[in-house]
Amino acid sequence: MMCTSGLPKMFWGEALRTANYLCNRSPSKAVDKTPFELWCGRQPSLHHCHVWGCKAEARIYNPNLGKLDPKSVTCHFIGYCEKSKGYKLYSPHHSPRVFETHQVKFLGESVCNTNFEDLSSDFEEIVESVDNIAVMPSIQNNLFNSGLAQSQNLVESQNAVDENLEANDLNSEMAEFDLGQGQEQLTEPEPQNEPQPQPQPQTKPQQNQVVVPRRSQRVRKPRFGGEDDIYEVYLSEVESTLSDDNDPTSFKQATGSNDSDAWTQAMIAELDSMYKNGVWELVKPKENHKPIGCKWVFKTKRDVSGNIERHKARLVAKGFTQKEGIYFTETFSPVSTKDSFRIIMALVAHYDMELHQMDVKTAFLNGELEEEIFMVQPEGFIEAGKENMVCRLKKSIYGLKQASRQWYKKFDSVVSSFGFTENLVDECVYLKVVGNNFIFLILYVDDILLASSNVKLLKDTKAFLSSNFDMKELGEASYVLGIEIKRDRKQGLLGLSQQNYISKILKRFGMETCANGEVPMSKGDKLTKNQCPKTENEKTEMESIPYARLVGSLMYAQVCTRPDLSFAVGMLSRFQSNPGHEHWTAGKKVLRYLQRTKDYMLVYKHVKKLELVGFTDSDFAGNYPASMKSTCGYVYMLAGGAVAWKTMKQSLIATSTMQAELIAIYEGVCEGLWIRNFILETKVLSDHVTGSLKVFCDNEAAVFFSKNSKRSNNSKHIDLKFYSIRKRVKDGEVEISGVKTSDQLADPFTKALSVAAFKEHSRNIRILSKTVALWSGTSLQVEMKTKL
Structure with a gap:
């Protein structure tokens, strides 16, 4: 061959x-x-x-x-x-x-009969770049013998390829570290102006053990990778972020890049953190205990404007090789929901609370392991004279199956000792009450939001956290989870925006200069399975179109701050397995709408009466004959803005408009009770939800049926679980009321509306332009027709 x-x-x-x-x-x-x-x-x-x-x-x-x-x-x-x-x-x-x-x-x-160019120069360049990295006496041979300068035996070659084929698994395991703009991931800033000691896992690093690499003066050519990066999947679908950074994928790429100095310092800082936390100790390997591998992961951190803040290196364990029952048992760890985040933001706007942000550096290194786990020494930093020893992990490390769980358990025990109580409805939301003052703490992996009614209580909490963890003070919260937070405290306004993220979406799909669109989906637009590709040529043509990536990108914006996209994104997501050109065109129409509204934000404000109000609606068989299942939706308002919403295709076929609306009421009430219980758990705000949960529906028959046990032949088949609404109404937990269709805020969650109607409803749920909402110098002009 x-x-x-x-x-x-x-x-x-x-x-x-x-x-x-x-x-x-x-x-x-x-x-x-x-x-x-x-x-x-x-x-x-x-x-x-x-x-x-x-x-x-x-x-x-x-x-x-x-x-x-x-x-x-x-x-x-x-x-x-x-x-x-x-x-x-x-x-x-x-x-x-x-x-x-x-x-x-x-x-x-x-x-082929092609005369390939001699690639030896590329290998020489790689070897030279490696030779210039005098990280430790033992590392040069390891790098040189990795397959770049000489052939390995068959078993070594097999293992090298296997490591690269496992790279995608490692990236999925490390979702909490790969933090692109707009993803549900978090930044982890490093200390500024702190001396960077030379690290070593076992003992304190000495000055002569780590030398900053000398960059080669030769003009570098695009090189052919070694064992860690020889096979790079070219399909763009594997991209996990919207970042344009060409970050290194291996240690050799990082130390051979133009930013090798920055990446080396980042690795040194990472190992220094592990030394301070006592993450491992070097021991002789045990029989029948195969050590797991580890890998360097690199990421360029940028601020909200896209400017480079720092270079971040993370040493991660290859947790996908762990065996359940031996190296781990439980892996689940809770994380705060977007609904909880928005509810707290609404309360911050209403009560004019202090809102600050902190970051836990190397959070997972604080978790204490319950199992005995061995790991190979990190590439590039193998301790001289101890090349045959392995790291016995004493604390958790990024990449382990149980890493996030152990970190959560550690954090929970620490903050509980300071008087914080955990919200039973959302376990990553904590509350501490001191007299008439209170403070909320929201944990999202290693990002912490603090919302306090008192400045002194806020400072005391920060001091306590800093004394127990290596923290970075980020001041007033302005950008978290890819969401910009804008405030006008004089007017009592708070806005949540994803303008930067939306701009990246438009650029990613080549739509940054597209024409503006009025609505995400026009009235009368229909997306059906009949529009899916039918021939092999059509399917092949659609395979090159990144439809699933588009839907996923839009989904994050919809989930966080853009309820106006809910129906359009819900319809697009139904065809991800086999999209057609009409579906792709509909997706680009949503992008044109975002081009016009990318500076829009979800706004909350101080209101005279803080009250939770819900709206539910359904479109009976609105997509018939493509589907006989109805589409329903709901939205909940608090402090003048939407805090929870959803569009969904009903799981069963409703036989009447009343049944479809009743199912929508049931789904909406379930969400409303969750929000109610969440607020009740806060205790200090429970007075605002002591009465009945108010839910509005624009179908008189469904409202009547939810209150009364009247029997009819047309309702005998309705499932028993939907009758639970009557019990809630009878017990006074829920109050179902009628509302005019023109005032039904859930209407845009179930169907495509006319331009005028859609814009009116968007304003009423507080999706407003930044200039109109916050920075016009006047209060909001649009008020709800329905008293909230």
Whole structure:
């Protein structure tokens, strides 16, 4: 295969892997079946097999490509993907040179006769960059022997490839660290102006043990990666953030990049934190205790304006190799919900509370382990003379299955000792009451929001947290979880905006200069399964369109601060498995609407009477004949703005408008009772929800049925659980009232409306332009027609 193909010799491992792949699908004299059939119980399919080394054209995904730009790259087939249906391809003139994709057109089955350029210079460049990193005496040999300068045996080569194929699993495990703008992830700032001691895991680092790398003066060429980054999945769907940063994916990339000094200092700071927390101790490896691996993860941190704040390096354990029952048992840890966050923000606006933010540095390192876990020493920082020793973890580390749980247990025990009580409805929301003053603490992994009615109580809480954890003071909260917080305390206004995140969405899909749209979905627009691709050509064409990425990007904005997107995003999400051109066009229409409203924010304000009010609505068989199931929705208002909302397709087929509306009332009441219980748990605010929960519906029959036990032939089939509403009404927990359709705030959550009606409802749930809502110098002009 190698001789016939003419490919570089460095691909001998892929040739061997492909040969093994084909042998497993070929018959033998020993048995009458192929090894694949004996193992899987079915005959293998060979329609996807091609000659190793043959030429192919791979489709390139890049939303910024022009109409006349090439959409594919010429490459050579070098193997089959192991964890997806696709091919491994090699292109000497493309970056990355080796990638995986399923969008390939093979140009016949003849092998290539290309004279490939000598790649030795690339390897020399890599080796030189490694030689210039005198991190520790033992690390140079380890780096040089990693497959860049000499071949490994078959087992070592297999393990090297396996590590790279596990990279995606590691990224998913480390979602709490990979914090792009707009994701539900958190920043973890490092101390400013603090001396950075040279770290070492076991003992205090000495000055001669770690040397800042000397950058090579040679002009660097795009290099071909080593064992950790040789195979980079080219499909854009694997991107987890909207960031444009080309962050290193391995230790060798970081130390060989133009920012190697910054990345090295970031790694030193990370290991210094581990030394201070006593995370591990070096011991001799035990028999039958295989140590888990670890990996460096790098991230460029940016502020709300997109400017670089710092370079962050995180040492993470490869927790996906842990065995349940041996290295971990329980893994669940709670996290505060977006509904809780918005409720607290509404209370902050109403009571004019102090709102500050803090960050826990290396939060997971505070958790104490209950199991005995061994880990290999971190790459680049292997202690001289102890190369054969392993790290016995004494505390938790990022990447472990139980890391987040152990951190939560540690934090809960610490704040409880200071007088904080946990909210039983949302366990990551804490409250402390001192006399007539109180303070809320919201924990989101390692981000902390403090909302206090008293400045002294706020300072005391900050001092306590700083004495127990390594904290960073961030001052007044202005940007958290990708959400901007704007306040006008003179007018009692607070706004939540995702303008920066929305701008990134528009840029990501090449719509940053698109025309403005009036509404996310126009009245009369229908999305059905009949619009899905029917032929193979149509399906192939849609495979190159990032429809699922678009829906996911819109979903985060909808969940956080944009209830006006709820119905449109809900409809788009129904077709993620097989979208058509009409669905993609509808998605771009939502982007045009965001282009016009990207500076809009969800606004709360001080009101005369703080009261929780809900609205429920349903569109009976509104998508018929595509679907007979109705769409329902609800929205809850507090302090003048929406704090909870949802659009959903009902799980059963309603046979009448009354039944569809009754189901909507049931779903809305369930959410309202959760909010009510959450506020009751705060105790200091329970006076505002002592009465009945008010819910409005614009269907008189459903309102009547929810209050009275009248029987009729048309309602005998209704499920028993929906009758629970009557019991709630009878006990005085819930009050169901009628409302005019024009005043039904849940109307835009169930159907597409006219432009005028949609804009009116959006204003009423307080989706307002930043200039109108906060910075006009006057109070809000739009008031609810229904008294809240």
